[in-house]
Amino acid sequence: xxxxxxxxxxxxxxxxxxxxxxxxxxxxxxxxxxxxxxxxxxxxxxxxxxxxxxxxx
Numbered sequence: 718x719x720x721x722x723x724x725x726x727x728x729x730x731x732x733x734x735x736x737x738x739x740x741x742x743x744x745x746x747x748x749x750x751x752x753x754x755x756x757x758x759x760x761x762x763x764x765x766x767x768x769x770x771x772x773x774x
Contacts, residue, residue: 726771733764 740757743749 729764729767736761
């Protein structure tokens with residue numbers, strides 16, 4: 718079970734990093750899409766919460 722949890726944790730961390738990269742790229746655009754940024758940030762927060770829950774177990 719521990720291996721499965723570690724794998725899930727790694728996948729979620731990777732997804733969070735990808736979202737952070739997308740957020741950074743969007744912010745660097747000459748005219749960032751505010752709605753897209755908001756959605757990406759919300760998704761990143763959700764993944765952080767999942768990571769915290771996994772870490773607590």
